[in-house]
Amino acid sequence: MFRLEINIIFWTLVSFGIVCWVISAKIYPVLAKILKNREEKIIADLANAAEKSRAAETLHNDLAERQKNIELEAHRIISEAQEKGKRQAAEQWQVWQEEFRELRRVKEEDLRRAEEDFYRHFEERVGKMLYAACAKVLRLNLTPELQQQILQERLAELKKIKEF
Amino acid sequence: MHEAAKVFLALRWGWLDISIDTTVLLNFCAALFLIACLFLIRRGLAFQPKGFGQNLLEAVVEFTDAQILRPAGLNQAWLPWCLSAFLYILFTGLPLGILGLLGPQWGLGSAVSNINGTAALAVLFFLVSLGVRFRQHGFWGFCQSLVPTGVRGPVVLLLFPIEVVSQLFKPFSLAIRLFANMSGGHLLLITILGFTALFNNVAVWLASYGGAIVIIFFELFVCCIQAYVFTFLGASMIGEALNGE
Numbered sequence: 001m002f003r004l005e006i007n008i009i010f011w012t013l014v015s016f017g018i019v020c021w022v023i024s025a026k027i028y029p030v031l032a033k034i035l036k037n038r039e040e041k042i043i044a045d046l047a048n049a050a051e052k053s054r055a056a057e058t059l060h061n062d063l064a065e066r067q068k069n070i071e072l073e074a075h076r077i078i079s080e081a082q083e084k085g086k087r088q089a090a091e092q093w094q095v096w097q098e099e100f101r102e103l104r105r106v107k108e109e110d111l112r113r114a115e116e117d118f119y120r121h122f123e124e125r126v127g128k129m130l131y132a133a134c135a136k137v138l139r140l141n142l143t144p145e146l147q148q149q150i151l152q153e154r155l156a157e158l159k160k161i162k163e164f
Numbered sequence: 165m166h167e168a169a170k171v172f173l174a175l176r177w178g179w180l181d182i183s184i185d186t187t188v189l190l191n192f193c194a195a196l197f198l199i200a201c202l203f204l205i206r207r208g209l210a211f212q213p214k215g216f217g218q219n220l221l222e223a224v225v226e227f228t229d230a231q232i233l234r235p236a237g238l239n240q241a242w243l244p245w246c247l248s249a250f251l252y253i254l255f256t257g258l259p260l261g262i263l264g265l266l267g268p269q270w271g272l273g274s275a276v277s278n279i280n281g282t283a284a285l286a287v288l289f290f291l292v293s294l295g296v297r298f299r300q301h302g303f304w305g306f307c308q309s310l311v312p313t314g315v316r317g318p319v320v321l322l323l324f325p326i327e328v329v330s331q332l333f334k335p336f337s338l339a340i341r342l343f344a345n346m347s348g349g350h351l352l353l354i355t356i357l358g359f360t361a362l363f364n365n366v367a368v369w370l371a372s373y374g375g376a377i378v379i380i381f382f383e384l385f386v387c388c389i390q391a392y393v394f395t396f397l398g399a400s401m402i403g404e405a406l407n408g409e
Contacts, residue, residue, distance in 0.1 A: 008280040011188040015195040024244040027202045
């Protein structure tokens, strides 16, 4: 039933030996080198990534600290600026008040002078006008009605000027 | 169990008959096919896997490492050996399924369906484990390792021969397991297809051939399982010799 077949045993061992030699000498070393290189690269990449992650974490913390400091600094600067602004605004207000009072005083002085000039010129002009009117009335041979009318007109003009 | 295979080339080496017959030829074809596949994959090996071949080979190597070497307690130095055994049994077993499509009698010609072939591989594993045991423990350690730990006195005389027999039976069980599992499917295939000769009926033909196709694909699966089981048990045998457990 079972027969010893030396040729099968022999050639099985030979073919297995050849396969074993091919795999051990030709295939596996190349594959193992690739796998080892890949493993080393993965380990190196992982270590690098962990290092970068730690650096990023440190940087993140540093950045958060700096941001916090910057926010505090900004808040302080804004507060100082607001205080300074208020102070400067108050000082400026005082200056403007002074300037305004000075300007007002000058303008009131100018107005008073102008008013005085006006009244002085006005009296002179009214006097001249009355003189001219009288001279005209006296110089011309007008009827009493016409003289009355001219005087009325001048008086009306005088009234208008006075109202003005 | 089976008829004598057809001899293609009659060779003799002293008193040894090393003729090349169908089984040997199928064995060579399978081994050559395996080597050709491996060289094809090797040609395209790259740091970043690109093709199906490299991915498959790396997966097989990872599988051998994780599922055979580590459970068996072997280090990476044994990986080529175990990988060779796994791939060799897998590829020499594949003709069982592939050539089974041509006819069951073709598939039965492959090496792992022959007890001589499986016995050769099992004895090889056994001899390697013996060599490792000698090298690791020396002669006295080798003899001591055949006695269970903690056993003293006259019980040793009883247990020593039992342990020797159990060691001797390991390659025997390995060879029989692989042979029986590989050839069992084909015997079933022959039986199922034999019904077509007995019953000249369309329904029987359809059922027989349908069942045969299912069994052929199942045999491919069994081939993978048996390649793993044989390699794992062989590796365990070496691991046991190496670690003394």
